[in-house]
Amino acid sequence: MLRKENVMKKRIAIDMDEVMADTLEALIDRYQNDFNIEIDRTDMEGWHLEDYVDPEHKQKILNYMMQRGFFENLPLIEGAQETIEKLHRDHEIFIVTAATQLPHSMEEKVKWLNKHFPYIGWRNMVMCGDKSIVIADYLIDDHAHNFDGFKGEGILFHSLHNAKETRYKRIYAWTEFEELLNSSLSHSIQT
Amino acid sequence: MLRKENVMKKRIAIDMDEVMADTLEALIDRYQNDFNIEIDRTDMEGWHLEDYVDPEHKQKILNYMMQRGFFENLPLIEGAQETIEKLHRDHEIFIVTAATQLPHSMEEKVKWLNKHFPYIGWRNMVMCGDKSIVIADYLIDDHAHNFDGFKGEGILFHSLHNAKETRYKRIYAWTEFEELLNSSLSHSIQT
Structure with missing residues (x-):
């Protein structure tokens, strides 16, 4: 296990629909x-x-x-609450959701986040369109097109619609991201 | 005058309150x-x-x-419509506004933008909290704290509350940003 003081703090951007919320x-x-x-x-x-x-x-x-x-009123994706809470302890979490196309959705998305992820404050929420505007170490998203122009590493969260996409690292569940992050952190500490 | 094909396309992030809208x-x-x-x-x-x-x-x-x-229903800041429309022809414009603290404001801000800046689509709108999440060449903002952690150049838009801030390049009107951008573009083309 990594000791907390050795953990390199990462900025992790996380999409909402089909990643946190089961839209x-x-x-x-x-x-x-x-x-x-x-x-x-x-x-x-x-x-x-x-x-x-x-x-x-x-x-x-x-x-x-x-x-x-x-x-x-969307249901949660399994494991999102547990894993994101753990990640939040050591890393900087930003929720980044394409929402400006449906303007009424934004207030609802903030309410949903406040209910299920109360420790994520308004400072760490981003309602946008084109996600190439965000800068982070990782972006966890179910839409591969959101990785176009993204400077960090795109991690594809498995969803039926993206099942045939092969260009990106794919995770099927939240626990897999935790493992992936731990292994890449160990690596960067050793080098 | 610069010929269009020589213009280096910049990504310009623009705050809304007290920069575009006279809050x-x-x-x-x-x-x-x-x-x-x-x-x-x-x-x-x-x-x-x-x-x-x-x-x-x-x-x-x-x-x-x-x-x-x-x-x-906010009034416009003088010159914002004219200058931003001109900038939009040659550059990539993103509207970046701290809005997630007041969730009801987001839908209203999109409506305001659609009314006064109809060519700016939903893809180029960002409603956020901490602006260090955005990546752009310039950020035009009336709050100097938004330049903390910003990787591009912060341009302070003059407002009464920031009158005593001395750390950043300041513009008093939209026409000044146009001049500033033209001069720095000429420079980068020559070098």
Whole structure:
């Protein structure tokens, strides 16, 4: 185990949707409920839900995200609370979410963060569009396009829609990021 | 005059309050109206309005900013529209505003930007807290503390509260930034 004083403090930028908050699960839930159609997740690899469903239903999915309350009530991704709290003790955590496209979502996202991650203050929240504006050692995100122009290391958080992306280090669960960070920290301390 | 193909594209981050939007003027207007007290601006140098007024009135000033609609209806800083539109033709503009502390303000700020700066899309808006998270060539801001940890060049936009700050290049008006940028661009092309 690393002794705390040997830990090199990193700045870790973390995306919200499908990384901290299970946005996809909330969308599938509403869609299945409204149309009484069972979604087969194993068949959804490489697809966003709105492009996977019947084209006539695409707008319905997009509308769910426009509804007030949607982003305030999202379920958590497994392990996010535990791991991010641990990371927060030794590192600088910034939550970086593409949110300016849906302006009503921003207030809801702050409320959601305050509820589930109360130790992350407003100073460490970033609601943006193009993430190339942020500077951090790591960016954990489910969208590979957010790594374009990013100066740090992009870590792809596994999601059905990005299952076929091969260019980046991928983690399937929060515990994997903790391991990855510990091993790369050990390395940088030894060299 | 520089020919367009010789212009080095810069990324310019621009703060909103007291740089694009005249937040102070809106606060003074409401305060004078509510208390029938005339504010002498020449006496306010080095002070934020909430610290300059009678201590009993401080919370009243802070409350103005909590009211829905305040940030949506701010007047413009002189020259901001004209100069930013010109800069936008040759450079990459990001609007970077500390807004996550007042979550309701974010939706209003996007509406205000869409109204007065319609060519700035959601991709180029950043609502944040600690601005050391952004990477840009320039940051134009009225708060010197936002230059702490900023990797580019901080340009202080003159405001009464920052009148006594001497550490940074100061501009008193938008036209001055245009001149400054043109002169530094000419320089970097020649070297």
